[in-house]
Amino acid sequence: MSDVIERVDRSVWVKGAPERRAAITERGPLAGQRLAVKDLFDIKGEITGAGNPDWATAQRPAQRTAPAVQALLEAGAALAGKTQTDEFAYSLNGANVHYGTPVNPKAPERLPGGSSSGSAIAVARGEADIGLGTDTGGSIRIPASYNGLWGLRPTHGAIGCDGLVPLAPCFDTVGWLCRDHDALASVAEVLLPEGRSAAPDSVMTLLVPEALASEASRFHRTLGARQDLLVQPLSDQWLAHLGRTFRVLQGRDIWRVHGAWMTREKPRLAPDIEARFQWCATLTESDEQVALKARAEIIDALRTFSDDGAQLLALPTAPGASPLLSLTGQRLEAYRECLMGMTALAGLWGAPQLSMPCMLDDREGGGHAPWGLSLLGAPGQDRHLVARARGYRA
Numbered sequence: 001m002s003d004v005i006e007r008v009d010r011s012v013w014v015k016g017a018p019e020r021r022a023a024i025t026e027r028g029p030l031a032g033q034r035l036a037v038k039d040l041f042d043i044k045g046e047i048t049g050a051g052n053p054d055w056a057t058a059q060r061p062a063q064r065t066a067p068a069v070q071a072l073l074e075a076g077a078a079l080a081g082k083t084q085t086d087e088f089a090y091s092l093n094g095a096n097v098h099y100g101t102p103v104n105p106k107a108p109e110r111l112p113g114g115s116s117s118g119s120a121i122a123v124a125r126g127e128a129d130i131g132l133g134t135d136t137g138g139s140i141r142i143p144a145s146y147n148g149l150w151g152l153r154p155t156h157g158a159i160g161c162d163g164l165v166p167l168a169p170c171f172d173t174v175g176w177l178c179r180d181h182d183a184l185a186s187v188a189e190v191l192l193p194e195g196r197s198a199a200p201d202s203v204m205t206l207l208v209p210e211a212l213a214s215e216a217s218r219f220h221r222t223l224g225a226r227q228d229l230l231v232q233p234l235s236d237q238w239l240a241h242l243g244r245t246f247r248v249l250q251g252r253d254i255w256r257v258h259g260a261w262m263t264r265e266k267p268r269l270a271p272d273i274e275a276r277f278q279w280c281a282t283l284t285e286s287d288e289q290v291a292l293k294a295r296a297e298i299i300d301a302l303r304t305f306s307d308d309g310a311q312l313l314a315l316p317t318a319p320g321a322s323p324l325l326s327l328t329g330q331r332l333e334a335y336r337e338c339l340m341g342m343t344a345l346a347g348l349w350g351a352p353q354l355s356m357p358c359m360l361d362d363r364e365g366g367g368h369a370p371w372g373l374s375l376l377g378a379p380g381q382d383r384h385l386v387a388r389a390r391g392y393r394a
Helices: 002-007 053-057 067-074 117-124 141-147 181-191 210-224 236-265 271-282 285-305 329-349 382-389
Strands: 013-016 034-038 078-083 130-135 150-153 173-178 204-209 229-234 312-316 353-361 369-376
Touching: 013 117, 034 067, 034 117, 067 078, 067 130, 067 181, 078 117, 117 130, 117 141, 117 173, 141 150, 141 173, 141 329, 141 353, 141 369, 150 181, 150 382, 173 181, 181 382, 204 210, 204 329, 210 229, 210 236, 210 312, 210 353, 210 369, 236 271, 236 285, 236 329, 285 329, 312 329, 312 382, 353 382, 369 382
Parallel strands: 034 078, 034 130, 204 229, 204 312
Antiparallel strands: 013 078, 130 173, 150 173, 150 353, 312 369, 353 369
């Protein structure tokens, strides 16, 4: 038993271990699938720690299991354990100052991506088959991109967020990561509501950030052989506007949820995450109203790009491969701002986005590390995304 305990990577697993296989069942659509659950979800009888030891100390064991987790267990999935998260899910890096940074198995010299880092790494290493997580500003899509996984952020509100620690309820979603499309689609059948939206047509619009204009032909080759493709450039200025709008709305919601506890308890936080919470406290109602107006205009633009939902959109999930572990300080924060502009598209629209392991970053400095390409649909088109994505791979 001591050897098993020593082998458990506590930067990945909170409780449980990849060796835990006794609960595997033979019934249900997810029979035999091992489930890793991000430590934001309640599991009956266990503490939900949210990546922060001071929060964990203040909690009592959960009285019931979160409905999303329960649905997967009832469908035959076997609980492998709970997995680490960036503190309160407020980072896309995958680093936790208290519990460590898990090693990205596809690019050990690079960040693993977060905040669903533990679930992503457990799946990427083959220690779980389904990694359940959350996505507010990219916490499913980004670790999927960095680790060569499939990852779905559903339509906002499509899957209930009961029984989990929120970050910003106006953007929080329940998502998951898998190594292959079949597994991802099987989970979709269990968790997603029946689709009522019209199927998009065969034309797809490729969104190309200005900073990645030189890579447009790469994206076109990956997607273009499968359907007609239009191209829509996205200026750096507009993406920066998206990122600012999202951060303001997210920040106001975060402070409504966590402000009183943060002010009263003054928990130990990583410096970057502490700075973000402090910034949230400075935001005003006027800031929020300006951002809400901007959000409405951004949604109008996305509706235009997608022909009011008649076309799916495609875009690179991230600016490239995961940042090197050696990238720190202002350079890392500048990368985060660029990244947030790209992930804000789905967040502000409340739309589903599916990151696919279609590319490797072979540019100078990319290290041939994984780089995701995404499909983005109008709200409610989750099942269409999953169906259209079949067959894409690196």
